[in-house]
Amino acid sequence: MKKIIIILIIAIAIGAGTFVVIKNMNEVTEPAFYRMDEPSIIVKTNDDIKEYMGREHIRMDNDHIYVSREILENDLGININYNLDHDIAVMTTLDDVIRFYGEQGKIKLNQDITEDISEMLVTEDTVMFPIDALKDYINIEYREVDNVDRVVMWDIFSNKKMAKVNGKTKIKEGRSFWTDNLGIISDENNVEIISEEGPWAKVITEGGIIGYVKEDKLKDINEIGGVKRQEKTPIWKPESGKIILTWEQVHSRNPNTDKINHMEGVNVISPTWLSLKDASGDISKKISKDYMKWAKGRDYKVWVLFSNSFNPDLTDKFLNNPIAREKAINDLVSTLTNIGADGINIDFENVYLKNKEILVQFVRELTPIMHKNGLVVSMDVTIKGGSDNWSKFYDRKAIGEVVDYVALMTYDEHWAASPISGSVASIGWVENGVKGLLEDVPEEKLLLGVPLYTRLWTETPSTEEPNKMVVKSRAFGMERVKEIMEKENIVKLWDDEAGQYYVVYIEDGAVHKIWVEDGKSIELKSELINKYNLAGIATWSRGFETTDIWHVIDRIIN
Template identity: 45%
Template sequence: MLLGLTVIAVGAFIGWQWFVPNGKHVVPVFDQVNPIIHKGEVMNQGAIVEGESIKLPLEAVRQLLGSEEPIRYEPESESIILTTQDKVIHLKTDALTATMNQKPFELSFAAEKVGDNVFLPIAPLEELFGLQTEYDEETSIVTVRLPGESVQRAAVQAEEAAIRSEPTIKAPISEALLKGAVVRIWGEQEGWYRVQGPAGYIGFMKKSDVAISDIETVEEPARKKPFIAWKLYGQRINLTWEAVYSRNPDTSQIGELSGVNVVSPTWFELVDGKGKIRSKADADYVSWAHRKEMQVWALFSNSFEPDLTTEALSSYERRLNMIKQLLSYSQMYKIQGINIDFENVYPKDKENLVQFVRELTPLLHEQGLVVSIDVTPKSNSEMWSVFLDREALGKVVDYMMVMSYDEHWAASPKSGSVASLPWVERSIVRILEEDDVPAGKLLLGIPLYTRIWTEAEGENGEIKVSSKAVGMESIEALLEEKKLKPEYDPQTGQNYVEYEEDGALQRIWLEDETSIEARIQLVKKYDLAGIATWQRGFQKESVWGVMDDALQSRP
């Protein structure tokens, strides 16, 4: 009997212990002095809090915002650049002066560098990204929330309730709450909610202790209306490049350019590593274009000089130098856009080129200027293709011209089409699918020239290949002179002709009405923004009307 009573007593004590909640209070321990909590998770780095000043580590901000909202730090000048679609903020560590879109922007607290870490004040992060912070003085916890984020909230309905470290009543109490206190719910587990309490601690509460209330959503910051790059609704872009080598063309000799609504003269080029730009802009050309109701998107090239490009893109100050000049020239000559044509660039400069475009675009948009960039079809060529981050650039620019030509280039070891139709289509599809560039931003680049290929037998019996680029009228004259009749080549989607001359085989894949119409059908098939032709002067006059009719017709 004594043994039985003992067993009952022990069992009762164990049962009582099992059902009695743990009343012990513990203070959660963090690895950081001022831990940062986002969506119920503690981030790897902590904040700096001094009085009213809250500063977040740069890497934590990057993690929060992701690559869509870039933050750049340049240690050489200790510059920090924050960019969005319509704003560029520049600040430096230990400085209260900053700029927003080149205008003064005063800071109450400066960015600072502690060891290898850079910490950013909240003010510019709130201004640009709408990032919100809450700080609890007792727990030293900084809670961060981003625009558009939503979370379910609940109110304590019991007279007293506890947030515990684990989903069990035997776990110690992290935070004790009274009736009416509000918590955020970040998940649930076996009859418990995973919550964040008013003091910032993360833990678990019994579902029966709270009642679901409302959903809390962080409002999006006020933004300017999106920049509208193309206002000719229902009309596709029909751009042609005007190659200006030494002097501008005599506009009285150009002709009508039927259907062309944008001209892009090659006026601006990089001349040194500090970002100096040479201009060949011509006010008379602009006036002529405007009288013809054409916009002018002046081309800015890096002169295809990789070393100059590296230097000019290397720092905020040099990039800003280029931007200021482009803004000044645009206002001076009353042009409507800038077309960026950077080629022959080291792959190491990929990120710097994207950063330049990110800093350039908001400032040009502020002046009503369209921003476009020329890209090659994707290939393994490091200096002509790999350096282009088409996906990142496509998120920033208004338009991207795909230079779909030189499938077989001037010094190609094999003769072939400048741009066969299947190759052109693959080039477009890869950028649409692999780089997620919207179809409404893409312009299909169309060559107005072709190459006459010469295949001659060399001393060792090998076939030597050479070529020369010629315009459409020259090819027509050649065909007439030699009484040649081209035949349609279904593999390239072009007319083709060959003939013997001086013991060598001459081969030509023609650019003509047939190839032009086939390319424009691709524009319609993939619903692209329009076309860009290289270059005015290579075409025959009748082609302008063919392009206009094919491009603007519906469907």
């Protein structure tokens, strides 16, 4: 009985094998062309190949090829922001901003209406964009498969490996002779090699089929390199030396320039003239023509500071309104070009963490427009760590990829309301901040922001809690601190860990402490610029310094 069962099993196996062989020999003899009724798209990058089927992914309508936002964003890394409430999509590259206004049916390329780009399609499933009209702007290429709604798309940075078929051969569904035949590739036909897996090569045929052929069936293999991706470098650098920037803090009135001393080595000034006024994109302005005339007369570059007024609710409403963002950008460009400014310094602080991505979107929309008008773009960021609203909302890497310069604000280690006394910017804390930002921003874009002020800390025993000191502080410039240090009973010590002099004295029943910013401490911070080959320094803010500081900085970094 066992022998009979064994014989039957062998017979069945032989029969099955014979069937598979016959199936593979006789099933498909037609050329390898895609034959599905649904439209489809193959998306190829250096790292991956994906295939999508259905009109929710690709459509061929009105002589245009529309591809979904999700494919463009997720597979090709194209930056697209779509606002459903306003039916506006904004597509950004390092060089251009393309705005699609849904119901209005208009398209803007940078600041001008264009008819060279078709409207977007808004469907129940997604938003779709015409890649045939956009390919030169978003760095993609594509080819249509003959006689069928199928497209092969790739970014121009991807490498390609092409080959010819050496004799008529079958293309298989998998890496085995036993898998299904997908068709026949004729002798001398071109294929693109996607990957090489043992004796098999995964290929795309001219007919849009993805499958496998034996490597020994390929010849004339030719590797074609993709376009080299260009990193965006600053549009302006000093002709010699490093950038020495100082911020000009303007409150209700601009400074009397007759009283501003010579600032040795300074080549950029940034007056705090512009701030966000309301959520519609209106801007408050404190511009002084006299100050501009004074600055230009001394060959200073002027990068006007634009802040979000440090108001998180206002910033949230503004950033999430594409009309407001565009309005503000147009006003900023017009204002800066009209007064003869050289650039902008973006100072957005106290921003909700939920606005992290949309803040980057705003910077992506602003920067190409600024560049087309010859304006340098810099942005201020804090040291990594800290709270959501004051640190974590910055996408430092994304910002660094877009702007010309990133100014790292290495101050307020111990802030005005700190519960304990301490340095505003100890040297170790500053250096760690630099090393942290260099993980995300290239050295040639990084400006080291340092304080020209310090804090006088006052500590008194608490009358409410035992063993607790009540700590208060006031910010002082260097000249005021020098006056304080002339008091009697002052103790002055060098704090090697802080890289600063430490001063302590008792007055009016309270302990007073200062970690002093002076020429020696600024010299140590300036040396970090050479150590890490940074783009330069930025100082907050002019008027807090003693006259020797500019010589100290210029001597060290230039």
